[in-house]
Amino acid sequence: MKYILIDCDPGHDDALAILTAYAHPEELRILGVTTIGGNQTLEKVTENARRILQFLHADIPLASGQAGPLVKSLHTAEDAHGESGMDGPVFEKEDYPLVSDNAVVFLKEQIMACPEKVTIVAIGPLTNIALLMRVYPETKEKIDCISIMGGGIGHGNSTELAEFNIYVDPEAAHIVFHAGVPIVMAGLDVTEKALITVREIESLKEKGRVSRMAGELLGFYNESGRQYGFTDSPIHDLCAVAYLLQPDLFQGEYQAVDVITEEGCARGLTFADKRLMCDKVKNVLVLEEVDRDRFAAMLIEALERLDESIS
Ligand code: BDR
Numbered sequence: 319m320k321y322i323l324i325d326c327d328p329g330h331d332d333a334l335a336i337l338t339a340y341a342h343p344e345e346l347r348i349l350g351v352t353t354i355g356g357n358q359t360l361e362k363v364t365e366n367a368r369r370i371l372q373f374l375h376a377d378i379p380l381a382s383g384q385a386g387p388l389v390k391s392l393h394t395a396e397d398a399h400g401e402s403g404m405d406g407p408v409f410e411k412e413d414y415p416l417v418s419d420n421a422v423v424f425l426k427e428q429i430m431a432c433p434e435k436v437t438i439v440a441i442g443p444l445t446n447i448a449l450l451m452r453v454y455p456e457t458k459e460k461i462d463c464i465s466i467m468g469g470g471i472g473h474g475n476s477t478e479l480a481e482f483n484i485y486v487d488p489e490a491a492h493i494v495f496h497a498g499v500p501i502v503m504a505g506l507d508v509t510e511k512a513l514i515t516v517r518e519i520e521s522l523k524e525k526g527r528v529s530r531m532a533g534e535l536l537g538f539y540n541e542s543g544r545q546y547g548f549t550d551s552p553i554h555d556l557c558a559v560a561y562l563l564q565p566d567l568f569q570g571e572y573q574a575v576d577v578i579t580e581e582g583c584a585r586g587l588t589f590a591d592k593r594l595m596c597d598k599v600k601n602v603l604v605l606e607e608v609d610r611d612r613f614a615a616m617l618i619e620a621l622e623r624l625d626e627s628i629s
């Protein structure tokens with residue numbers, strides 16, 4: 319059993335990551351969900367988190383976090399995720415409670431109160447997590463690992479070189495990668511191979527309540543992905559949860575990863591020191607390969623479980 323906190327900006331793939339984690343209560347105990355401005359404004363992504371948790375009839379504390387990055391102003395990803403940040407399904411009006419509007423304090427309290435070490439699943443810009451590392455460094459001892467969706471060794475999606483979550487807040491990413499905490503990095507190297515096919519998306523539409531909602535999410539996300547050249551859909555954020563459930567789906571290598579924060583075309587680039595003589599601490603497991611078929615099956619089975627357990 320792992321105790322996890324999910325820091326997210328839902329986001330279609332964030333929502334699928336939450337659903338999959340929630341479908342495995344015997345392996346993952348979700349201590350809380352926190353939000354961060356990213357794919358859309360903080361207000362919108364927090365509404366989306368409330369929609370998903372209410373849809374699940376969940377009883378998981380939800381806290382909102384930082385509205386924008388440490389230094390620059392927020393830029394969002396509505397091209398990929400739509401006006402709401404999670405376009406597609408129509409949700410009932412939600413009244414899911416927010417336990418706090420200070421995610422950093424909430425995270426600290428959850429981590430320090432937990433009887434065991436905690437894993438943070440960080441699938442949005444890293445602003446909340448960087449603040450946690452800086453303001454409450456005592457939490458580091460109690461963090462088993464931070465499972466991040468972000469970056470890519472030498473290639474990007476927001477720019478040629480920078481991936482969205484890192485590009486939004488490179489200063490925060492720099493703090494987190496240098497915090498001395500073990501990190502698993504699901505960057506674009508692996509997440510662009512973690513595809514759900516059009517046929518698999520179609521099949522969801524014939525199933526139960528949760529699968530159908532996921533099918534509607536993926537229907538929108540698949541269409542929007544075409545502008546970036548994808549026919550099938552990369553479910554980036556799910557990799558950060560899937561690794562915790564079935565690490566053997568992935569192959570990777572421990573590396574020393576750094577982040578470019580300087581202005582210019584490389585801002586937000588993540589890179590690894592691959593020199594043989596590199597003597598830096600290799601605290602980041604960079605995932606490189608995924609068994610796509612088993613990855614997709616994990617998502618589909620998780621949704622089926624929820625179809626059965628939630629009315
Ligand atoms: C990341 O950016 C967001 O749009 C997704 O939710 C994911 O976290 C992919 O680059």
Ligand code: CA
Binds near residue numbers: 441
């Ligand atoms: Ca995300």
